[in-house]
Amino acid sequence: MKATEPLQVIDSKGGVNGYDPGLSEDELMHCYRTMLAVRAFDAICLKLQRSGRIGFSIPNEGIEATQVGAASAMKKTDWIFPSYRDFGMALYHGVKPVDMMHNMFGNASDNSRGRQMPVHFTFVEPIKFVSISSPIGTHLPQAVGAAFAAQRRGEDMVALCSFGDGGTSSLGFHSALNFAGVWKAPVVFLCQNNGWAISCPAEEQTASDGFAIKADAYGMPGVVVDGNDLLAVRKAVVEATEAARAGKGPTLIEAKTFRMGGHSTSDDPSGYVPKEVFDEWRKKDPIKRFETYLAASGLWTPEKRAELEKEVDAEVSAAAKDAQAVGPPPLETVFSDVYAEIPAHIRAQGQAAFDLATRKGDAQSGGGEFPL
Numbered sequence: 001m002k003a004t005e006p007l008q009v010i011d012s013k014g015g016v017n018g019y020d021p022g023l024s025e026d027e028l029m030h031c032y033r034t035m036l037a038v039r040a041f042d043a044i045c046l047k048l049q050r051s052g053r054i055g056f057s058i059p060n061e062g063i064e065a066t067q068v069g070a071a072s073a074m075k076k077t078d079w080i081f082p083s084y085r086d087f088g089m090a091l092y093h094g095v096k097p098v099d100m101m102h103n104m105f106g107n108a109s110d111n112s113r114g115r116q117m118p119v120h121f122t123f124v125e126p127i128k129f130v131s132i133s134s135p136i137g138t139h140l141p142q143a144v145g146a147a148f149a150a151q152r153r154g155e156d157m158v159a160l161c162s163f164g165d166g167g168t169s170s171l172g173f174h175s176a177l178n179f180a181g182v183w184k185a186p187v188v189f190l191c192q193n194n195g196w197a198i199s200c201p202a203e204e205q206t207a208s209d210g211f212a213i214k215a216d217a218y219g220m221p222g223v224v225v226d227g228n229d230l231l232a233v234r235k236a237v238v239e240a241t242e243a244a245r246a247g248k249g250p251t252l253i254e255a256k257t258f259r260m261g262g263h264s265t266s267d268d269p270s271g272y273v274p275k276e277v278f279d280e281w282r283k284k285d286p287i288k289r290f291e292t293y294l295a296a297s298g299l300w301t302p303e304k305r306a307e308l309e310k311e312v313d314a315e316v317s318a319a320a321k322d323a324q325a326v327g328p329p330p331l332e333t334v335f336s337d338v339y340a341e342i343p344a345h346i347r348a349q350g351q352a353a354f355d356l357a358t359r360k361g362d363a364q365s366g367g368g369e370f371p372l
Contacts, residue, residue, distance in 0.1 A: 006224045006256055009231040010289055014296030021231050022238070023072065025299060031072055031092070031230060032294060035064040035287050036305070037312040038088045041097060042261075044316050045104060045118075049265045053324060054104045056118045058084050059261030062228075065286030066192055066255040067162075068092050069233030073241055074160055079128040079150075081143035081161040084119050085192065085259070086132075089162070094126040097316045101323035109326050113333040137163065137170025140189070144176045147185040147244075158244045160237070162190045166197025168211050177252065181218035184249030188240040191252065192227065194259040199272040212254035220250045227257030228286040231293065257286070331357060331364040332371050342372055 009016050023031070038060050045057035060067070067088030074080065080089055090100060099111075103121050106114035111122050112131070122131035130146075133139050143161035150157035167173055168191060180187045191211045195202055208214060215222030221243075225236045233255055240251035258281040262269045269278075294300035335342065335350045342350070350370040357365035 006226040014292035040312040062260035065230040066227040069230040073237035098319035101319040107326040113329040137172030140172040140176035165193040177218040180250040186244035187250040198263040215252035227255030
C-alpha cells in the first residue's frame with residue numbers, strides 16, 4: 001500500500017466488502033455508544049468551562065472513530081500512552097465518566113490529586129492508561145521503553161502510543177521511532193493527523209508526503225488510514241498489534257481525520273480554519289459514517305441514537321455533578337505519593353505547612369499536626 005492511499009472499510013452505503021471486524025453485535029454497539037459518550041463529555045465540559053467551574057478542556061469532535069477504533073483493537077493487558085485528545089480510549093475500556101470528571105475538577109478523588117491540568121487523565125484499572133502529558137512528544141519514548149521492558153520480560157503486552165501531527169516535529173518522535181525500530185519493540189504509533197497543530201497546518205509541519213512515510217527511515221511499516229472510518233482504524237491497529245506480538249516490531253499508522261473544533265476551549269479555530277473546510281469535514285462525521293454500517297447490519301435506527309444519547313447525557317451530567325461536589329485534595333497530598341518513607345526534611349516542611357494552615361484558620365489544617 002502506498003503511503004498516500006488511505007485504508008477504508010465502510011463505504012458510502014454502509015457496506016464493508018466482506019470484511020469481518022471480529023466484533024459481536026454488543027461490541028459494535030459499545031463502540032457506537034462510546035463515540036456518543038465522547039460527544040456528551042465534550043459538550044458538558046464546554047459548559048463547565050464557559051461557566052467557570054473548570055478551567056480547561058479539549059474538544060474531541062471529529063476524532064471519535066480514530067480513538068475508539070484503535071482502543072477496540074487493544075487487550076486489557078496492553079498499555080495505552082494517550083494524547084490529550086483520546087477520551088474515547090479510556091471510555092471504551094470501561095473508565096467511568098465520573099472518574100474522568102474528578103480530574104476535570106482536580107478534586108480529592110482525582111487520581112493525580114489535583115496536580116495535573118484538566119484532561120490529564122491516568123488510570124491503572126480497567127486498563128493501563130498512562131498519564132497524559134502536555135509537553136508534546138514526551139510520551140513516545142516512554143511508550144517504547146515500557147514496550148521494550150515487557151518484551152525483555154516475555155510479557156504479552158503491546159503499547160499503543162497516540163499523538164497528533166504536531167507531535168511528529170518533536171525530538172521524542174524521532175528518538176522513539178529510532179529505538180523502537182532497532183529493538184523491534186512491540187509498539188503501535190498512532191498519529192492522529194487532524195490537520196492542525198493548534199493553528200499550524202499539516203503542510204507547514206512537514207515537507208514529506210504525509211506522516212506514515214516517515215516510517216521508512218526507521219525500518220518499520222507505515223500505514224495511512226481513513227481516521228473517520230472506525231473499522232478501518234480497527235483493522236490497521238489489529239494488524240499492527242498482531243505483528244508486534246509476533247516479534248515483528250512496531251508500526252506507524254497515520255489516521256487522516258479532522259478536529260471539528262478548537263485545539264482547546266481557549267482556542268477559536270475560526271481565526272485560521274476556513275468555514276468551507278469545516279463544512280466539508282462535517283459531511284464526513286465519523287459517527288454518521290459508523291451509523292451507515294450499523295444500519296446496513298440492522299443494528300441502528302434514529303430512535304436508537306436518541307435513546308443512547310439520552311442515556312449518555314444523563315450519565316455524564318450526573319458524573320459532573322458528583323465530581324463538583326467532592327472537595328479539594330487534602331493538604332497532606334502535597335507531600336504524599338512521592339516517597340515510601342518520608343525523609344526528615346520533607347516531614348519538617350509538611351509540619352511547617354500545617355502550622356501555617358493552623359495559624360490562618362485553614363479547615364484542612366488537621367489541628368496543626370502533619371498526618372504523614
